[in-house]
Structure formats: structure tokens, C-alpha cells
Amino acid sequence: MDSSQFREAANSAIDEIVQYYDTLATRPVLPSVTPGYLKPLLPQGPPEEGEQWPQIQADIEKVIQPGLTHWQHPKYMAFFPANASYPGILGEMYSSTFTAAAFNWICSPAITELETVVLDWVAKMLALPDCFLSDSPGGGGGIIQGTASEVIVTAVVAARERIVRKNLLAEGFTSPDAEEALDRAADIRGKLVALGSEHAHSSTQKAAIIAGTRYRSVSAPRNANFSVTASSLRSTIEACKAKGLTPFYFTATLGSTNTCAVDDLEGIAAVARDYPDIWVHVDAAYAGSALICPEYQHLTGPMSSFSSFNLNLHKWMLVNFDCSAFYVKSRKDLTDTFTLTPAYLRNSYTDSGLVTDYRDWQIPLGRRFRSLKLWFVLRTYGVKGLQQFIRKGIKLGEFFNGLVDSRPDLFTVVTPAAFALTTFQVSPGNGEPNANSDTDEANRLTKAVFEKVDQQREFFITSSVVGGIYVIRIVSANERAEEKYVQEVFETLVKAAEKVKRGV
Template sequence: MAPAISSSDGPLDSRSVPPLGMTGEQFHQAATSVIDEIEIYYRGLASRPVLPSISPGYLRKLLPSEAPANGEAWQDIGRDIERAIMPGITHWQSPKYMAFFPASSTYPGILGEMWSAALTAPAFNWICSPAVTELETIVLDWLAKILGLPDVFLSHGEGGGVIQGSASEAVVTVMVAARERFVRHQTKREGITDIEEAEDRSCEIRSKLVALGSDQAHSSTKKAAMIAGTRFRSIPTVRENEFALTGSQLRQTIEELCSKGLHPYYLTVSIGTTNTCAVDDFKSIAAVARDYPDIWIHCDAAYAGAALVLPEYHYLAKHMELVDSFDMNMHKWLLTNFDASCLYVQKRKHLTDALSITPAYLKNQFTDSGLVTDYRDWQIPLGRRFRSLKIWFVLRTWGIEGLRQHIKHHLRLGDLFADLIRSREDLFSTLTSPKFALTVFTVKPRRSQSAIPNDQTNGHDPRPYQDQHLPVVPDVSNEELQLANDLTKQVYTAIDEKQEFFLTASVVGGVYAIRVVSANPLAEEKYIRQVFELLVATTEATLSGKQ
């Protein structure tokens, strides 16, 4: 039995630090100071080096080896942001950040995160905070309508949306649902009703399952298959098809697997692959899908899905009737702070059948009534944050028209950069058609001849409009390809070492290429022109060195 505490031992509450870490007045002063510093940070972002100039382990040298024995004043804590943290930050919001894909941050998003933190609730079921669940349902319906998704993804039917932490998390979630759906269907077809026999047979079936994705699909598909405990097969794509997955490639792979006694059960298709923003051939894939209805098809539109806010891209959304699930990240290109990955399913029952477990301590009258949504059954974790607040703030701040202007701005910047690259076809060659503000290009050796004649008037592709979507596939030898790869890598490495702009490189179809995408909220034309000038100067210097 614990000893009793008498009043003679002193006051019951003898804590030296206020219950919330500060008094209300201290919090107001500290928060005001932080907001001022954040605004100054954003205002001066372009003047900061976009990449840190530190070595691994730098922070351990700046911080004590143990936590403080007694609490410190906020003024001392706050000063360490600039002293210790900023030297190790890659500034993703900088207009000179043109690597990977963007990770948006905006003031309304920040305010949403502040309120989410203030109202902290793990929100694993409706009763934990009804507003957390209900706002999520509402704003995801709003977004589905903005993107032009088919009505089957709206919450008033059998489908609906749920906010995940990332597109990778979404892939794992739906792959588990796909696995269990396939197993249920197969055991039902076999007429197995005994529980123990069904469990044994289910394990046998799972051992034969294969998840699929093209060689351009995000690596999260392969990782998800590892987590789900199934095989994974990558389907090769070709440059002649802009590295898009086609129905014929898919059918060939499925037939080969089935001939070996394996069962394809899941496929990732893409609107905007990571390397080149390729868009898979949904029409031909749909023809294959009709012959294999047990394969769950998931569309990964993590970055490029944001472009569906524009009516001219709604033709892509119409193809989504093909897929069982669709995911896009508002935190990439749509002005919302990380994390806000929006996953939609046609039939939410497939998620809840695979992921719902309700121990006694989670039971409540509202869940039992079946009249509320418990998003814990739509995801792998139990708890979840109030992420819909920031989406709500963003959608209300920009409105649909503001979102469209935002995307159009970056598409124009992407077109500008692509035109600049084409204007120097003596130096550069685009690997694939520029898409969704992304341009992927290579450096040309001096002796290499252009596959597209130079348009002396501007940088636009001079081919007929109907042919401009086709990739230029130069007839080059392995020696020439290796020379181009070496040159491109040298140019990229030289720019990376300068740390003035942050770009990324990749190898696509054996070709080493540089990727440039300027799509964060602070992107501007002048930085597009600056990075192009840097590329030209660096390339000319590299080529001179090679001579």
C-alpha cells in the first residue's frame, strides 16, 4: 500500500514548472515571438543556402550529452533554433528548392497545426472527439469533388476518404485490404466454411500472392509487399511509351505469374511517377482489369494528383472508376503542411474487414450503433491526429479558384523551364515530355546531334502538335550513352556542390538525368531563369574541360 501524504509534508502540488510549461502570459509572449521569427524566416528564405553545410553528427557536438536537470527559460530554448537547428535544415520552402517533389507549407496550414496541437486528441474513434471525425469526412468529400473523382469515392455511398500520414502509408494500408479481400474471395469460391480449415487455407493462399507495380512505380509498393508478407514483381516499361505502364505489359506479367501457380492480387498504377511524372495507360489497363477482377488496383497520384483541381485534367479523374483506391498528397503540391495524404476507396468495407478489431475497451454505444465512422478501422495505427483542420483552413483560404491559380502558376513555370532547356539543344536533351511542372533532361556530348532541329525563334518543340507528346529516342551507341551519362553526372555534381540550388538526379531506362521541378508556394520566374543560367554555365565549363 502506498504511504499516505499528510498536509504536514508540505503543499500537495509542489511542482516548479507550471502545468502547461508556461503561464498563459508567458505562452502568449513566447508564441508571439515564435510567430515573428517564423515570418522573418519565410521572408528571408531565398537568402539562405538551400542545403546545409554540416557533417553527419554535427548536432551532438552542439547539445549536452544529457537532458537538463532543471527546466530552462524559453528565451534560452528559442535561441537554439538558430544556433543548433537551422544549420542542419534543408530549406524545402526555399524558391531555390527544386528537388524531389515539393513539400508545401503555408500560413493557414501552420495555423491549422497550431490548433491541432492545442486540441490534441488521439481520435481513434468518433466519441474521442466527434469534430475530428466529422470534419475529416466533410473536407475529403469537398476535395474529391474538386478533383473530379467519380461519386463512388464520396462518403454518402459505399466509399469515402481518410487522411493517412503519407502515400507510402496509404499503399501499405490498401495492400493489406487487397490481400485479405483476395483470400476471402478464394476461400469462399472453394466453399470452405470451417474456421480452422479456412485459416490454414488462407495461409497457403497468402504464400502464393504477388503484388505488382511498374519499374517506375514508387518504391513504397515493394516495401508494402515486404510488410504484407507477399511477393512483388516489377513490370518493365519502355521509353517509347514515356515509361508508362500499358495493358499489354500488365497482361503478359499476369499470365506468366498465373502459369507458375502464383496469384497477382494488387497493382499500383500512377498519375505522375517519381522519375518522370509518367501517367500510366489507364484505358488499356482497364481492359486487362475486366479479365482479373480480384486484382486490387490502387492509383498513386501523390504529387501530380493535385493537378486534377484543373478541369482540363478531369479526364484523368474519370479513369479512376477503374481503381479500387486513389491517393494524393495535399502536403506535396496543394498548399497543406505535412502530413496530409488523402486516400479514397470505392468500398470502405474492404478496409474495415481487413483492419477492424474492437476490444472491449474500445466499445461504445455510438460505434455499436453503426451510425458513426471510426477511422481507426481505415488505417494501420490506432490513434490519429486532427489533420483535417489544416486542410479545412487551406480550402477556405484559397477556395477552388485560388487552388487552380496556384497549380497553373507552377505549370507555367514548368513550361518556361522546359522552353529554356529546348532553346539550348546544343547542350541539353529532354528525356521525356515535361509534365506537371517537372522537366527531366540530360547533357549532350559535343559530337551528339540533336534529334529535334533547332527552332531559331524560341524554345518550343518545333514538331507538329500531335507529335509533341512522343519522346525523342536518339539512336546512340552505348559509348555515346555512357559519355552523356558521365557528363550529366558531372554537371549535376558540380551544381550540387555549389549548394545554391537543390536539384535531384535519377537513372531512368539506363539514362542518367537531372530533374527540375519548381512547385513550392514561393517559386518564382526569376529563380527558374537563375537555375537555367547556372546549368548553362556549369555545362559549358564541364564540356570545355572535356575538350
């Protein structure tokens, strides 16, 4: 494909992309294909001779589109959003044009430096404490990684090695590669336990598996709004210690996956000060984007007591997946663990110590140019445009919550609209006080209603189980979300609930 063929192909692709978004609402949000649909539609292998673009492009509509779930669709209300935007797409176009495996500064200085600059911009927008800025005296800073789960593995492993190094030093081991030191390090690792809310995203438990440490969940019951309190965390820490285990890491959640619960960050900050060996990470993967609105910025106050923080700009900040921002108070905590510099990676800039080599802040070596799309999004929307977008989602959440409240004969809100997410159950009774208290029956009804709506495939919604309660989760916070679709999903739920309650 030469330049002029590419120009033609790309212009045609742009037309198709615009057409896709302009007609998105008329497509079904969920595909109707069955597992294994694609293989019979494609040849057994690649062609011997190259094909022309029009032939390839035609297959996108023919074989790919029927198998897509449309996350940008206004009827997508599942999980959390993974928002795309036009400036985000432009960012990916340039990023792939400037392809580089930019692991070191010299591999493409702009890739490293734009990342540092725009992550400082984002930290300021979120009102994060200054300790997370790249020019903070303590040596903090931000990095873009792929996903929150990748970030959390990075934090857990760095936390594990930080406490191992500290203990070895305290015990007088001066050469960490000596066999005795390795033995002792293994013993220390063997007693470590990572902690997270029972409602923390599963990525914390998975990170503990990857890091090879134990994992314990901290209880966060319904009467605490499914949030971890200081006393709950403290008692879990002490219970671990009583068993001879060493808690070394805790994920505090700002916006849990189940209900968008926010752990008691003020209280947890006090615990963090009492147990300085525990690395506290704040996972604000989805809800963190709301911190760009001043009405949420009181939440960032306690964060200077924590080691690290992340939010997925690809969830709610209109930056196309993947773009997870990870901030640390001390980048040395990362580089002490992840830096390895074989001869083939040495260069005078790295040796000078004047540059950031982000490879030493992360698990993979190579890195994409992900800051471009973030830069384009921030500039295209501006701070006000992004705040407006976040507030639209919040308002739609409150609107849905109000609709649910309007039908106490059918529904009970389990957790009210928080960061655009409402969870609710189908009520077993008739809405009269004390008539809705049969949990098993409520769970059965709610599951039946969820399955009915799920099978209709008109909307993409998800359910969960939180503290033994089966809930339907509705979150409508992508760019094409509108009140009329929220109204529609509600009516669909009402019809389903009426049928289920009538036993139809």
C-alpha cells in the same frame, strides 16, 4: 509554462516564423553541416530544472537553423515539393491545441466528421467518380493518412486479405480461425504477387515486403513514355499466372517519381474489369493535385474501375506535411481487414453502426486532427487560388523545358515538362542530328554536371536513372517559386555543362 508565459512565447515564435519566411530566399537552401554536427552542440541530457523559453528559442537559430534543408525555399527544386502555407501552420496550431488520440468517433466527433466532409470536398474538386464519396451507395469514402507509403501498405494488405477471404469462402471454409483455414490462408498468401510499374514509387515494393507477398514490376519502356500500357500489364499478369502465382494488386501511377509519367489509365481500367480480383490502386501522390484544374480532369474518367486512389495534399496543395488523402470505393474492403474491437474500445456509438471509426480504415490506432489544416487551406485560397497555384508550377515547368530546348548543343530533354517536372540529359554531341546518340557518354556527362551543381549547393536539385538513362530532374513548384530562380538554375546548369564538356 503558464498561459501568460505561453502567450508571450508564442507571439515571439510567430515573429520568428514570419521573419523566417520573409528572409528565406536570402538563406542557403542547403545546410553546410557535416554528419554528426548537432550532438557536440547540445548537452548530454535534459536539464534537471526547467529552462525559460527565451533560452530555448535562441537555440533554434543557433543549432537548428544551420542544419535545415529549406523545402519552402525558391531554390528548392528537388524530389517533389512538400509545400507549407500560413493557413496550414494555423491548422497545426489548433490541431495540437485540441490534442486527442482520436481513434473512435466519440474520442472527438468533430475530428472524424470534418475529415469526412473535407475529403468529400476534395473528391469533388478533383472530379473523382462519385463512388469515392462518403455517401456513395457502394459505401466509399476518404481518409487522411500520413504518407502515400502508409496508404499503399494499407491498400496492399486490404487487397491481400480480400482475396484470401474470397478464396476461403469459395473453397467452403466457413470458420476462418480454424487451424485448417489458417493453413490454407497461408498457402494462398504464399502465392500472391503485387505489381507496380517499373517506375512506380518504391513504396509499392516496400508495401509488398511489409505484407509478406512477392512483387513484380511491369515494364514501362521509353517508347511508351515510361508508362504502363494495358498490354504490358496484361502480359505480366499472365506470366505470373503461368508460374502458378496469383496477381492480387497493382499500383497504377499518375505522375511517376522519375518523370511524372502517367500510366494508360483507360487501358488499365479495361484490364481491371477483366481481372476483378486484382485491386488496382492509383498513386497520384504528387500530380493528383493538378486534377483540381479542369484541363486535367479527363484523367479521372477511368477511375471508377479502380479500387482506390491517393494523393498527397502535402505535396502540391499547400497543406503542410503530413496529409495524404486515400479514397476507396468500398470501405468494407478496409474494415473487413482492420477492425478489431477489444472491450476497452467498445462504446454505444460504435455499436450503433452510425458512426465512422477511422481506426478501422488504417494501420495505426490513434489519429491526429489533420483535416483542420486542409479546411483552412481550402477556405483561405479558395478553388480559384489553388488552381492558380498549380498552374503557376505547370507554367514554370514549361518555361524551364523551353530553356533546355534552346540549347540543343548542351542538353536533350528526356521527358518534357509534365506536372512541372522536366528531365533532361547533357548531350555528348554538338546538337547536330545524330550527334547525340552515345548513351554511356551522355550518362557520364550528365552525372558530372549534376555533381558539379550539387556540390555548389546554390540550388537543391536531384537526379535519377530511368530506363538506363541518367537524368537531371528539375521541378520548381513551391509557393515561393519564381521564373527568375528557374532562369538562374538553368544558367548554373549551362555553366556546369560547358565546363564539363570542355573537360574542366
